[in-house]
Amino acid sequence: MFFGITATAIATVATAHIIKPILDDIFINRDVEKLHIIPIFLVFIYLVKSVGRYFQTYFTAKIGESIVMRLRNEMLQKILELDMEYINSVRNGELISRINNDILRVRYIVSDMFPELSREIVTILGLVAYVIYQSPILSFWTLVILPATFYPLSILAKKMKATSKRSQEKSADIVSKLTELFNNIEIIKSNSTEKVELEKFQEENRNFFHISLRGVKIFGLVSPMMEVYSSLSIALVIIFGGEAVINGEMSVGSFFSFLTAVGLLFDPIKKVSAIFNKMQDGISATERIIELLNIENRIQNGTEKISDIQKIEFQQVSFLSILNNISFSISKGEKIAFVGDSGGGKTTTINLLMRFYDRDSGYILLDGQKIENIQIESLRRNIAIVSQRVYIFNDTILNNVAYGSDEVDSNRAVKALKMVEAWEFVSKMEKGIYTQLQEFGANLSGGERQRIALARAIYQDSPVLILDEATSALDNRVEKKIFENLQNYFKNRIVIIIAHRLSTIEDSDRIYLFSNGKIVGVGTHQELLEHSPEYRRLHNR
Template identity: 50%
Template sequence: MFMAAGGAALSAYIIKPVLDKIFIEKDEHMLYILPFALIAIYTFKSIGKYLQVYYASYIGLDIVTRIRDRMLEKILTFEIDFFNKQRSGELISRTVNDVERIKLVVSNMIPHLLRESLTIIILLGYILYLNPLMAIMSLVFLPLAAKPLSKLAKKMKVLSFTLQEKISDLTARLSEMFNSIEMIKANGVEAFELQKFKEENHLINKIGRKAVRTTEMVSPMMEILGSFAAALIIFYGGKQVIAGDMSVGSFFSFLTALFMLYTPIKTVSRLYNQLQDAVAASERIFSIIDREPQIKGGDERLHEEIREIRFDDVSLSYDGKPALKHISFTAKRGQKVALVGNSGGGKSSIVNLLLRFYDPDSGEITFNEHHIRNLTLQSLRESISIVTQRVYILKDTIASNVAYGRAIDEAKVIDALKQANAWEFVDELPQGIHTPINEFGTNLSGGQRQRIAIARAIYRDPQIFIFDEATSALDTKSEKKITEALENIAKEKIMFIVAHRLKTIENADKIIVLKEGEIVCEGAHETLLAHCEEFKHLHGLTQTEA
């Protein structure tokens, strides 16, 4: 940086001896020295620029890597409610696009700003040394630019923030579009989606043009002010040269330094405007990094055998809307507990509380004698495996999907696949458990995907299983085989089954019937058929659907 700035000043300085010694005094000796001095100056300057760019880029990349790591680390600590209310594309945009803007500042703008500022100081010192009066005259117009530059910077910050928000919206729309591509094509609404995309894309274009106009107004403004200064110096300096008070070399050296001085001043002004884009990006980034998770783990590790889970007068609401009301029940080791009820009854809310995706408004949930709030989130969730109706399949091999998050033990993977009734189709694949799966598992059937998800849950060997409509995509034969396998697994586990088809929970030790967030009945299958009207109603509905 010092080399680059010093090289710029030396470039202006060498004009004086070139003109005075070679062209006016006709000093042949200097003719052999100054060309080599010029080469040395520009070599010195170029090496300085290279070193500055290399090390600034290195630092910028390192900072960006750390910020991205820190952002994702923080995002992953946030509660489920945060993700339910945020669009995934927005989070992707902040993690990728906004952080990239910080990289441009650290690796490009700040070093450039420092180098140009240093160049200004050195050149300013040089023209003050050559002729203090002319130096003051040349800079008299600069204060006129202060107020307009300040206004442009404020406008640029607002435009940058708006532009980044709109880019986030566009990223979110693309994410939603590609995730819903089957629905889009099935409904023939490609033109409709394209039109919505175009509207947002054109709005970004419009805001971007405003930002360019705002940024580029700096350059002509500084050029015009510079021309007034140059005109004044040429007039006053020309009179000095004619009067013999100043040499031609000194005048041109001063004029060269002045032109070189206005270039970094103009650059610094423009960079200050562009920095507002990074300021807006940093505000969006640190709004995430500074946010505290609403669900925080305790200090107690759940390392012992879980004998009992107890809900004691638990209530829960989402944004003020009641979801569970005074729920109390106990689940013991070796029990299969089924949760049934109409949609909105509260089944999924109980699952959310077990995983501590949410905290109850009132009441207590305990694992053995440990209050759930006192347990570390890691040890709690390591004790639970969940399979939902919505199956999550990664773009990786079958083995990696089954062993997700853990080391791959091939024998254990195969055993889990067999228990999940998935080994038959996996064994027929050319690469077996090492067969790659497409994104979202598009090269597997719905039933195959669900069996892979069940195998993943079995592979974890947890103390608690949660099956939330986990066999809904399976045929009757596969469902029966998996149910039999789960019967064996459940002997040493606590198993929660959320079911719509009541046939799958006939052998449950306890069935909890929920309606509008309350437990209306609780007991074994036959007992409920005999004494619970709501269960009879649900049973009648499933019989009709069957």
């Protein structure tokens, strides 16, 4: 890269220098010998310049792309490690914009702008040294104009940076809006709100257009401003240089060589000014990236690894205004259930157990050990969960079932699919477990997606199994059959079931009744029917 930049700069200076012998020796002195030699040197100069540019382009692109690849990996790693609290507070489009659009802006700096800036600065230094060598007096009148350009350019740079930041934020808004639209396309079509959503997007797009146009206006001022300054400088050179030629103090060739160098000098100066303003966009993107990378997680990782969970205890656990002094325990071989109206705190309790969030007070113990002391990865590998929201990846059924496990075993996957009554529809597919599922499982029904998610949890073979409304999309017959199949699987495991359909949890060892963040009843199905009016209301509705 350094060779390419240096070769390009030297060749540029040589281009100005060769003007002197062309005019003085060939055209004025009519030197025939040099007529045949100088053009060869001219071709050689441009050959060196071309080779230098090639090497610079290749190596800077290679370095830039490797930096961007590493940065994108680090950003994704950071996002994946961030607390759920932060991820839920930020729009998906904002995160996508930072990991894609912002990094592309940084790539533009590293791969394109920085090498070009380096080359132009070296070229400027070479040409400045050359014009001073040619004529210190003329070079003074040439360079005296330059300091006057710094102040207006610095003002434009500040405005460009502010505009770039707003542009990046608005770009994130557009990505967020598109993500929202594509994720909710079914509800949009079912409510015939395509025009409404299009109008909302057009407004966002219009705002982005105006901000981008403002950036174009600011950037567009750089070149005309530098043209005016360069014309003033060249005018001074013609006045004072012309006097020197008339007075016999400078040859015509030397003057035009000097004038060529001045012309070549202002071209890289204009480019540096333009690059400096363009870089404000990349600097703003870099600041957004650094801001993300510097976010500190509130949830700190533990150090202890576990390979099994024999007992889970919640001791007077509270969290925000959602949970208030929750206490319960469950040991291996037991199956408990959480029931109650929506918003009662059932899923939040599970989120605390998964350490998606940390409780505000109380203790959560696993085999007598505080949950904060356990490595988060180790904790979650010992818990298989089927959440209310079903997650299906754009991959084969086999890979979806085996997702999160260390090995992909087709026989084990088929066994899991059979246990959750999914093998019946999977076996009828042309490619069976190797069938490619569409994004979000769009080529499956709601019940089929739930059974794939259930099979994934069974495949993991973890000591703790959590089913959060895991069969809500299934009919009673299929649901009953699945729970019959899983009876042997439930043995020697900790099983926690969250359900609104009480028929699925009647045989639980204990049922915890949640209401407004508190446990207001505990017992078997029969005990709660006898003693809890709230449970009877849930049962009879």
